[in-house]
Amino acid sequence: MSAINNNCEYISKKQIKIIFDGKTYQAYEGDTIASALLRNNIRLVGRSFKYHRPRGVYTCGIEEPNALVQILSEHNEPNTRATIKRVYDGMEIKSQNRWPSLKYDFGAVNNILSPIFSAGFYYKTFMGPKGFWKNLYEPLIRRSAGLGKPPKNFRSKSTHQYHNTDIVIIGAGLSGLAAAKKFINTKYKVLLIEQDSYLGGILKNSNKVKTINGLTPLEWINETEELILNSNNITILKNTLVTTYNFTNHLIALEDKFAGKKIDLNKSELTLHKIRTSNTIITNGHIERFISFRNNDLPGVMLASSFEKYIHRYGVVPETEPVIFTNNSSTLSLLKTLISLGCKPKAYVDSRKKDNIETEIKKFLKDKDISFFSDAEIEGCDGNKKVETITIRQGKSFTKLKSSMLCVSGGYNPDIHLFTQSKGLVKWDKNILSFKPDTPFQKTITLGSTSGNYNFKKICDEINEKISIFKTKKISLDINLNVPNKFSIKELWETKKKSNSNWSKSFIDLHNDVTTKDLKQAITEGFDRIEHLKRYTTNSMGTDQGKISSINSLAIVSKMLKKEISEVGTTTYRPPYAPLSFAAIAGRSTYEFYDPERKTSIHSWHLKNNAVFEDVGQWKRPWYFKASENETMHQAVQRESKMLRENAGILDGSTLGKIEIKGRDALEFMNLMYTNAFSKMKPMTSRYAMMLGEDGMIKDDGIICKINDQHFIATTTSSGAPKVLADMEEYLQTEWPHLQVYLNSITEQFSTFNISGPKTREIMMKVFPDIDFSNDAFPFMTFKNFDYKETKIRIMRASFTGELGYEIYIPPKFGLKLWEEIFSYGKEYNLIPYGTETMHLLRAEKGYIVIGQETDGTVTPIDLNYNWMIGKNKKDFIGKRSLSRPDTSREDRKQLVGLSPINKKDIIEEGQHIVELNELPKKITNPIKYLGHVSSGYHSPNLNHSIGLAMIRGGKNLLGQKFFVTATGKTKNIPVEIVNPVFIDPENKRLTS
Amino acid sequence: MILIKCPYCGERDQSEFSNGGEAHVIRPKNPESLSDKDWGEYVFYRNNPKGIFYERWVHSHGCKKWFNAVRNTSTDQILKVYKVNEKRPDLSDFENTLKSPSGEPLVGSGNFAVKK
C-alpha cells in the first residue's frame, strides 16, 4: 500500500481530480501522472510494445521506458511520459497499446507466441510470401505494435526563441547551482536551464545530502536561487529540457509553458529555445540503471532512486514495505528515508560480499532490525499483472518473500548523452563501472556526477578547478551526507535464473521488449558489432533510447564476446535527448504561415470573376475562370481556348520573373549566359532565349529585351526567377569578376498582361488610341515605351499562344485600373480572361515547350530542334562545349515530336509511354521496349481531337510513323502518328498578322 | 547547425548560407580547345575528401556574396574563410589542426564515442 510523506514541500495540499481510462482518481496539484497513479495504488499503466506484457511505472523521470500514456484532454497527445507530465484538475488520460482494455489485452497472445518475436523478428518473420507484407504484416504491425495514436485537429501555437550567450549551465542540481553561484554578478551572460519546475536536482529528489554549509538542502537551494534571481547576469529557465547539442556550441532546448496547467489555446504551449553559446557546462547528473532478472518488467519493480524521489519530490511512498535490491552503496538513503517515515522494508538484498559492505550500512540495518541478505541477488519475481512474490538467492538457498514492490539499483551512469552529442569522447571508469566524459570536442565542461565524480566532498574542488578558466570567485561547500561518501559498486548485470518458462523473461530493454536471450541469439547469428546488434535486436532503439539499460547491454555483450567494454564501444548517441513534439519544431511555420503567398495586383479582380487558382512557386495564379457555377475545368479550358483563337483573351502574366541587366559589359555577359547571339540584335527588339547548365541541359527560358548594348531586361519562368538571378550573380562574382554588370530583380515592379487573339489589335487601338499598332510600325518581337496617363508603360509584341499578341508592362499601382479599362473596351470583341491551363493548351497546339514539362534536366536545345537558338558563331556560352560531347550529340537521344491519334476519339494522356505494341500482354514477363513518354497531352478544341507532345528516342527521324501510346487501366494501346509538334499555324501567319 | 563567418558580414548561422561545392575549379578559358574527357572532368568531377576541403559558400540570405572556406569535413570545423580574389591558403597551414573528433580511420564514418 502507498502512504503520504507530509514533509514534502513540493506538492500543494490542494486536491484535484484526474481521469485515467475512464475512472476518476484523487491527486494533488504538483503530482505527475505517475505519482498520482502510485498514490492511488495503480500499478498497471500500460502494455509493452511487442509482447503486450503488463507494465507499471519504472522510474521517476525522463528515462521512463514503460509508462507512456495518451492525454485525451490535450488533443490526444500520444506517448507522454507519465513520470514527467504534471497533472491538473480534470485531466483525461488513456493507457496505450492495449485492446480492448488494459486488463484484458488481446495482443498479450504475442507473449505466448514469443519465439517468433525473438531477435531480428522484423527481418525473419515477415519475409514472403509475396504480397503478404503489404496486405497482412504491415497493417498488423501498425495496429498492434504502434504506440499512441497521433493527435487530431490540433493547431499548435508553439514559438521559437533565440539566445546568444556566454555560458549555458545544463541542469540546476547541486553542481549546476554551485557553478551558477560562482558566476553571480560576473561579466558573463549565463543561462541556467532546469528540466524540473524546481531547482535542486538530487538535493530535492533524495535525502542523500543532510546539510550544506549548515543549511538543510532546501534552505540552501532557496538561498542560492534567491542570489541568482537577484544577480544581473544569470537567467533561469525552468521546465526546460536541453535536447540537442550541435556543433559550434549550438543548443536546442524545449520549454513547457503549461507544466501542471491546462493548456490555454490562445497561448503558446511550448517554446523551442535555440541557443548559441561560447561555453557549455553540463551538470545534468546521472541516471540509475536496472539489473536484468527473471520478470524484471513486472509492475511493481522500480528503480531505487526513483522510489526515493517519489517520496521526497512528490510526497508519495509507493509502498511501505518494499524489498530493496542493490549492488552499490547508494541505497542507504532510501533505507533511511523509509525508516524515518515509519516504514520498514521487507528485506535489503545487497549483491556485494558482506566484508565489502560499508559498516555504516550494516550497522543501520542491524539497529533497525531489517532482514538483510548480503552476497545475494534477486532470482526473479512472480505475480498476476503485478509483483506478488520475490525470490532471493543467497548461495544455494532461496527465500521467497511476499511484497508488492521491488526497488532496484544497478549503479549509476553519468548522463553522457549531451556530451557525446557534442562529439566529446568518453572513457570507461572501473570504479563506477560506467562511461564518463573524457575529451571534450567543443568548449564543454562537465561537473559533478555527469563527469563521473560521485564523491560529494570533492565536488567543490572540481568546480573551483574546472571553472578557474573564467574570472570568478572561489566557493566553498561543506557537505554532510546520509550515504557513504565513497561510492562502491560490484559488477552485476544479470542474475542467474532458477526456473525456465515461456512466460518468464529477463529484459534488457523494457521499451522495445528486448530480452537478454535476444542479445545472445543475435551474437550467435553473427551480429557481434554493437551498431549491428542494436538494429537487429532493436535494443535501446525506443523513444527512451535505453537510458536505464544500454550500458547494461554493452556489458552483457562484452562478457559474451570476451572483450573489454571499451572495445565493444557504445552506440552513437543522437539528438534529441528525449522526444520532442513536432509542434515545437514547426513553431509558427504552419498552415498559412508555412510559406508566403504572393498575389498579383489583379488578384481581387480574379476572385470576383470566379478564378480557380493554381500555386506556381509561391504565386497564386488563375488556373481557369468559371463562366458558371456548374462549368467543369475541362469545359472552362475548352471554352477559353476556343474563344481566344476566335476573338481575344488576356492573361495576368505578372508572376513572370523579370531581371534587369545593366552595365558596361552587359552585352558580353548576356552572350555568355544565354545560347542566343545578342550582338547583332537591334535595340528595342526582343528574342526568345534559352539558358543552359554547363552540362548543356536547358535550365530556363524567357524573352530577352535589348534596350541597348548596356541594358537588357530578361524574363524568366515564374518559379525559376530566383535561381536564374542567383546563377547570374554567381558567374559574375566567381568566374567573370572583370565584367562590369549589375543585376536587379524587377519582377514585382511591373504588372504584366499578355493579350492575344485575332481581335487584339482592335482592342489595343481602343485602349491606347495614340499608339500605332500596325505591322510596319510595331512588328513582331519589338517593344516600345510610352507615357500613359500619369505613368509609363512598355508594350512588347510577343505571344505564347501563337496568335497576334502584345505584352503590357505597367507599375502595379496602375495595373488593376488598366486591366479593367482593357475589359471595358474588350467587351464588344468578346475578350475573355484566361488562366494557366488554357495558356498551356494553346502553347501545346503551337508546339511551344514549357520548362519542367517537356524538359526535365536531361534535354538540350538540339533535342527540341531549337538549333536556331544556338549562337554557333559565339566563341563561348554556358553549356556550349557540352553540346558537342558524344552523349549530347547522339542521334538516338529523346527528341521532341508531336502525337496525333489515328482514331480521333482517342485521348492521349500526359505521362504515358510510347511503345511498339498495340496491346500489352496480360502478364508482363519481359520488359517492354519503351521509346519515350508523352510530355504534354490535351484535347484541342480548335482541332477537335486529342494532341500530344512527346519526347521520343530518335524522334526527329520518325515523322509519319505509327506507334502506340499506353492508356490508364487498359491493356489496349492507342495508335498514334508521329507528327510535327506545331499543330496550328506552322507558317506563323497568325503570329505576324 | 554550424556557425560560419562571412568575410563581409561576420559570424552568422549556417541557415543563412548555401554551399557551392569544391572551390578553385576554374572554368576553362577556351572550352572548345578541350578534349571531351578534360571538359567532362571540369563539368562532372569533384573531390569529396574526408578531411581538409576547399569549398565555396554564398551568403544567400545575407549579402549574397560568394566566398571560399577551408573546412575539415570530418570535424566540420571551418578553419579559414577568404574572399574569392584572395590567395588559396596552403594545405600545410592546417597541418596541426584536429584531424577527426575521435581519431578514427581516414576512410569511413566517424561514429566513435569511446576514447581509445
Ligand SMILES: [Zn+2]
Ligand atoms: Zn555576408
